[in-house]
Amino acid sequence: MSEENRRFLLAERPTGPVDEKTYDLVKEPVPSIADGEALVKVKWISIDPTNRTWIGEEPTYLPPVAIGEVMRGLGLGEVVESKNENFPVGALVNGLTGWQDYTVVSDAMPLMLVPPEVKADPATLLGTLGMTGCTAYFGMTEIGEPKEGETVVVSAAAGAVGSIAGQIAKLKGARVVGIAGGPKKCAWLVDQLGFDEAVDYKADDWRKQLKDATPDGIDVDFENVGGEIMEAVFARLNKDARVALCGLISGYNDTEPPPGPRSFGNLLINRVKLQGFIILDYYPRFGEAIGQLSEWVGEGKIRSEQTVVEGFERLPDALNMLFAGENTGKLVVNIED
Amino acid sequence: MSEENRRFLLAERPTGPVDEKTYDLVKEPVPSIADGEALVKVKWISIDPTNRTWIGEEPTYLPPVAIGEVMRGLGLGEVVESKNENFPVGALVNGLTGWQDYTVVSDAMPLMLVPPEVKADPATLLGTLGMTGCTAYFGMTEIGEPKEGETVVVSAAAGAVGSIAGQIAKLKGARVVGIAGGPKKCAWLVDQLGFDEAVDYKADDWRKQLKDATPDGIDVDFENVGGEIMEAVFARLNKDARVALCGLISGYNDTEPPPGPRSFGNLLINRVKLQGFIILDYYPRFGEAIGQLSEWVGEGKIRSEQTVVEGFERLPDALNMLFAGENTGKLVVNIED
Numbered sequence: 001m002s003e004e005n006r007r008f009l010l011a012e013r014p015t016g017p018v019d020e021k022t023y024d025l026v027k028e029p030v031p032s033i034a035d036g037e038a039l040v041k042v043k044w045i046s047i048d049p050t051n052r053t054w055i056g057e058e059p060t061y062l063p064p065v066a067i068g069e070v071m072r073g074l075g076l077g078e079v080v081e082s083k084n085e086n087f088p089v090g091a092l093v094n095g096l097t098g099w100q101d102y103t104v105v106s107d108a109m110p111l112m113l114v115p116p117e118v119k120a121d122p123a124t125l126l127g128t129l130g131m132t133g134c135t136a137y138f139g140m141t142e143i144g145e146p147k148e149g150e151t152v153v154v155s156a157a158a159g160a161v162g163s164i165a166g167q168i169a170k171l172k173g174a175r176v177v178g179i180a181g182g183p184k185k186c187a188w189l190v191d192q193l194g195f196d197e198a199v200d201y202k203a204d205d206w207r208k209q210l211k212d213a214t215p216d217g218i219d220v221d222f223e224n225v226g227g228e229i230m231e232a233v234f235a236r237l238n239k240d241a242r243v244a245l246c247g248l249i250s251g252y253n254d255t256e257p258p259p260g261p262r263s264f265g266n267l268l269i270n271r272v273k274l275q276g277f278i279i280l281d282y283y284p285r286f287g288e289a290i291g292q293l294s295e296w297v298g299e300g301k302i303r304s305e306q307t308v309v310e311g312f313e314r315l316p317d318a319l320n321m322l323f324a325g326e327n328t329g330k331l332v333v334n335i336e337d
Numbered sequence: 338m339s340e341e342n343r344r345f346l347l348a349e350r351p352t353g354p355v356d357e358k359t360y361d362l363v364k365e366p367v368p369s370i371a372d373g374e375a376l377v378k379v380k381w382i383s384i385d386p387t388n389r390t391w392i393g394e395e396p397t398y399l400p401p402v403a404i405g406e407v408m409r410g411l412g413l414g415e416v417v418e419s420k421n422e423n424f425p426v427g428a429l430v431n432g433l434t435g436w437q438d439y440t441v442v443s444d445a446m447p448l449m450l451v452p453p454e455v456k457a458d459p460a461t462l463l464g465t466l467g468m469t470g471c472t473a474y475f476g477m478t479e480i481g482e483p484k485e486g487e488t489v490v491v492s493a494a495a496g497a498v499g500s501i502a503g504q505i506a507k508l509k510g511a512r513v514v515g516i517a518g519g520p521k522k523c524a525w526l527v528d529q530l531g532f533d534e535a536v537d538y539k540a541d542d543w544r545k546q547l548k549d550a551t552p553d554g555i556d557v558d559f560e561n562v563g564g565e566i567m568e569a570v571f572a573r574l575n576k577d578a579r580v581a582l583c584g585l586i587s588g589y590n591d592t593e594p595p596p597g598p599r600s601f602g603n604l605l606i607n608r609v610k611l612q613g614f615i616i617l618d619y620y621p622r623f624g625e626a627i628g629q630l631s632e633w634v635g636e637g638k639i640r641s642e643q644t645v646v647e648g649f650e651r652l653p654d655a656l657n658m659l660f661a662g663e664n665t666g667k668l669v670v671n672i673e674d
Binding site for chain 2: 060061226231245246247248251256257258259260261262263264265267268269270271272273274275276277278281
């Protein structure tokens with residue numbers, strides 16, 4: 001076990017994307033553990049849009065990371081020392097590890113032990129079979145509730161959550177349209193994941209593409225992006241449509257809140273149900289989602305892709321890659337050098 | 338029975354408030370009826386914010402009134418001639434009569450017969466015990482669902498729907514804050530209707546008033562207005578709050594859709610459920626609402642006020658009065674000269 005614990009501590013709150021002033025990279029001794037605790041060696045870190053919301057000035061659904069505190073983040077690690085029989089040495093742990101080599105865990109923390117029978121690569125454990133997959137699962141099945149033949153639109157569809165959400169809607173018999181940036185991602189959605197259509201939001205004619213791809217309007221919006229894409233989707237919502245409001249990534253780097261959608265009035269006219277959700281609320285039910293997702297993955301019904309960044313020191317860069325849309329599927333950082 | 342049928346026909350679509358060019362006032366013969374029909378003499382017309390949405394270019398939840406067609410409107414009338422035993426002479430009828438002296442009704446039309454045992458003045462029959470009361474009832478009890486001790490905010494609270502919605506929330510044990518224009522309306526809400534607090538949106542410090550009146554945040558928004566008032570309310574919504582999206586009157590006279598709320602992101606962070614609704618969808622259940630409302634009115638638990646405009650020819654003016662906020666409670670026009 002390495003003799004030091006590298007940690008990214010929050011140094012100052014960024015006004016846009018994170019930069020070299022945002023974090024201090026420090027090296028501290030490996031922590032020691034007390035009775036009831038276990039030491040986890042973190043191996044992989046999950047990069048998620050919500051990471052950016054945690055370092056703003058204002059509380060969101062969690063308090064902001066304090067200046068001087070380790071950066072909050074989801075990760076996958078292995079128990080390397082234990083004084084708690086619930087966390088035996090060798091067990092894999094999935095949860096809020098933070099951006100650091102080591103973390104101390106105990107029963108009080110919402111961490112998932114990866115069941116030994118679940119065999120999957122780290123990116124899948126953090127992605128499809130982790131918080132990411134659970135987000136797609138609950139948002140689509142419990143809020144979007146697509147019915148056979150309905151039209152479902154997923155924004156940031158080539159992202160980790162969106163790509164799974166769209167595949168779940170296909171499994172429910174819906175016609176699925178993904179919105180993604182660039183022809184390569186769009187082709188991946190249709191050719192590899194089985195989406196019915198893809199809209200390239202980087203193309204000049206994306207509004208026309210969206211219209212052409214949804215001739216019968218939109219019944220479900222799985223919303224990850226916000227901004228003008230959401231505005232255009234809202235304008236096409238059908239009577240009794242549902243909006244699973246999962247993320248608003250287009251605004252997370254903004255210094256002040258972006259204007260809301262001008263098509264807001266359509267939520268009234270078409271009796272739309274919109275539900276914001278935060279996946280941590282579903283934590284007690286993760287087992288249910290992961291059971292179903294494992295089955296689908298095993299049957300080849302849900303496919304995923306991953307973008308792996310190598311090296312602990314590249315964690316801040318990886319976060320900016322996510323906002324620049326440089327990843328396809330789940331973005332993870334391998335921090336074991 | 339008068340020998341002519343005065344009618345306001347839509348002449349051109351207004352770009353802002355209605356004006357002298359919007360309607361043609363014509364006089365036509367009283368229509369004759371066929372088997373299965375009845376002739377209704379319209380006596381009172383209800384003025385509602387949604388009237389304005391029906392004469393725009395775009396379809397809303399109903400097709401726009403066509404140029405040359407009689408203005409759509411809710412009204413109360415009496416059967417004066419009948420070839421349909423469901424509409425006996427002397428019966429009172431409540432529904433989409435249009436802006437005219439006479440209308441022909443039949444079984445196919447969604448009109449309510451006022452039960453003979455219901456004794457109330459015309460403004461109450463059109464208001465608290467009509468479509469207005471039903472809107473407040475279903476929006477508050479089925480979407481807002483206020484619980485004991487929660488904070489409910491009602492915008493356009495001195496209007497016909499808002500004043501009833503707020504009183505229903507009080508009956509459910511909530512703390513109720515009304516937003517209205519001017520000290521007189523605000524005093525009426527608190528002193529006469531029992532609202533806990535009122536916020537005067539015409540005062541310079543209305544944002545501070547809203548903050549002070551909702552120290553524990555907002556659990557239910559019964560939204561009638563939209564615009565910057567809704568934006569300020571959304572910013573104060575608590576975790577698991579509900580928004581009953583009933584109307585967006587601040588934008589109905591705009592020539593293009595107003596920007597959406599900058600506080601939209603709070604719907605995500607606080608897991609808000611927002612539901613747009615149109616009262617006509619609840620038509621089959623109106624009896625249930627009117628039964629409960631009649632009981633509350635009879636027990637003195639729901640009070641109402643009315644603003645009565647006299648004269649058929651003043652119908653267009655009355656619509657503009659509504660948007661200028663010149664009414665308190667239900668606004669009706671007595672068209673019997």
